[in-house]
Amino acid sequence: MATDLLEMTEEQREIRNLARDFALKEIAPYIADWDAKAYFEPSIVKKMGDLGFLGMLLPEEYDGLGVDTSTYLIALEEIAVVDASAAVLMSVHNSLPTQMILQFGDEAQRERFLKPMARGEMLGAFALSEPEAGSDAAALTTQAVRDGAAWVLNGTKSWVTSGSHAGAILAMARTDSRDDRKGARGIGTFIVTPDLPGFHVGKKEDKLGLRSSPTVQLNFDNLRVPTDNLLGDPSMGFIYAMQSLENGRLGIAAQAIGIARAALEAATAYAGERIQFKTPIREFQAIQFKLADMATRIAASRSLLHSAARAKDRGENVTQASSMAKLFASETAMFATNQAVQIFGGYGYVKDYPVERLFRDAKVTEIYEGTSEIQRIVIARELYASD
Numbered sequence: 001m002a003t004d005l006l007e008m009t010e011e012q013r014e015i016r017n018l019a020r021d022f023a024l025k026e027i028a029p030y031i032a033d034w035d036a037k038a039y040f041e042p043s044i045v046k047k048m049g050d051l052g053f054l055g056m057l058l059p060e061e062y063d064g065l066g067v068d069t070s071t072y073l074i075a076l077e078e079i080a081v082v083d084a085s086a087a088v089l090m091s092v093h094n095s096l097p098t099q100m101i102l103q104f105g106d107e108a109q110r111e112r113f114l115k116p117m118a119r120g121e122m123l124g125a126f127a128l129s130e131p132e133a134g135s136d137a138a139a140l141t142t143q144a145v146r147d148g149a150a151w152v153l154n155g156t157k158s159w160v161t162s163g164s165h166a167g168a169i170l171a172m173a174r175t176d177s178r179d180d181r182k183g184a185r186g187i188g189t190f191i192v193t194p195d196l197p198g199f200h201v202g203k204k205e206d207k208l209g210l211r212s213s214p215t216v217q218l219n220f221d222n223l224r225v226p227t228d229n230l231l232g233d234p235s236m237g238f239i240y241a242m243q244s245l246e247n248g249r250l251g252i253a254a255q256a257i258g259i260a261r262a263a264l265e266a267a268t269a270y271a272g273e274r275i276q277f278k279t280p281i282r283e284f285q286a287i288q289f290k291l292a293d294m295a296t297r298i299a300a301s302r303s304l305l306h307s308a309a310r311a312k313d314r315g316e317n318v319t320q321a322s323s324m325a326k327l328f329a330s331e332t333a334m335f336a337t338n339q340a341v342q343i344f345g346g347y348g349y350v351k352d353y354p355v356e357r358l359f360r361d362a363k364v365t366e367i368y369e370g371t372s373e374i375q376r377i378v379i380a381r382e383l384y385a386s387d
């Protein structure tokens with residue numbers, strides 16, 4: 001039994017059990033097939049919404065659960081233990097689009113979008129990245145030009161998680177003029193809905209892992225977005241996105257911990273069953289040390305994550321803490337899944353056991369919502385922030 005170093009309240013235990021039961025019943029039996037076919041099952045969105053998992057951080061007045069950040073992350077870890085693809089859907093939806101509308105939207109936007117999003121009737125997505133703008137996201141070139149009661153958007157968004165199934169996509173586009181570029185202060189965030197003229201879903205990515213999470217390009221071809229769908233200030237959209245990514249990174253850290261925990265659980269069980277040299281391999285110290293290192297890094301990741309979550313709920317600045325949690329947890333996911341494959345030997349390299357999928361799923365946690373290199377830049381920059 002691995003220690004989790006978390007003192008959970010009764011409510012947190014109930015929500016964790018709800019998440020576990022949901023994932024085991026509705027996802028676990030199908031996950032190998034969905035992964036093989038790169039299939040996304042749309043019905044899980046409504047099921048997650050019915051249980052409250054898509055409005056966890058939203059106040060009850062918008063049909064949300066209104067729980068604290070730690071409780072949300074406990075549920076997210078539990079989903080990720082079973083399926084990292086469902087976890088990223090849940091993380092993006094809860095941390096980015098819904099939080100952005102809640103924090104930076106007006107009351108009409110909150111009324112229109114948040115209730116259906118919390119109930120799982122409308123899935124959210126976040127479209128910042130572009131083919132030429134990844135880590136340097138402020139270099140994005142999708143252009144928004146005001147035309148009467150609409151903004152007209154032209155450009156391509158890449159890597160949009162859930163983009164093919166989302167009803168509300170928070171998309172960043174330049175609102176400054178081509179002759180007077182203002183960098184990060186010349187970008188707006190728009191609530192794009194797929195019914196708008198000029199909206200097209202482009203290429204679906206054929207990925208290494210997270211194969212049952214659809215990741216797509218979106219093409220905006222004279223996309224007419226009503227001015228009512230502009231979020232807040234037209235020059236502040238990039239700042240809103242960066243602030244929201246601090247929440248997002250906590251979610252990705254929870255996802256990474258879930259993947260790592262699944263690897264540890266699978267490896268612990270296998271090491272007890274697998275006999276070599278007439279001995280269960282768990283008796284070999286080389287195997288014990290791997291399991292010990294996995295368990296220790298998972299516990300340390302969880303401690304970092306939940307101390308960041310508590311600091312966030314106290315209203316403190318968590319720029320550095322969220323990057324630390326995301327960096328350490330994602331490297332733990334990669335470490336733990338690598339060790340798990342090793343403990344399984346040849347059987348870790350084939351699809352008969354889940355560790356092969358976990359190994360593939362883990363990698364992306366070091367890439368999205370800021371690569372590990374970008375997290376280290378943020379952490380180091382914060383060391384000098386008060387100078």
Ligand SMILES: Cc1cc2nc3c(=O)[nH]c(=O)nc-3n(C[C@H](O)[C@H](O)[C@H](O)COP(=O)(O)OP(=O)(O)OC[C@H]3O[C@@H](n4cnc5c(N)ncnc54)[C@H](O)[C@@H]3O)c2cc1C
Nearest residue numbers: 126127128129134135159160161215367368369370371373
């Ligand atoms: C499965 C998946 C889902 C995604 N979902 C979304 C989504 O929903 N919405 C969205 O907007 N984006 C999404 N992304 C995009 C993701 O956030 C980017 O892939 C990520 O930010 C990295 O950008 P890039 O791929 O262009 O790599 P690049 O920025 O080109 O980086 C390439 C390499 O250079 C390194 N590098 C770059 N700049 C520096 C620097 N200054 N110092 C040191 N090293 C540096 C990087 O760390 C990396 O190792 C997703 C990506 C994937 C793979």
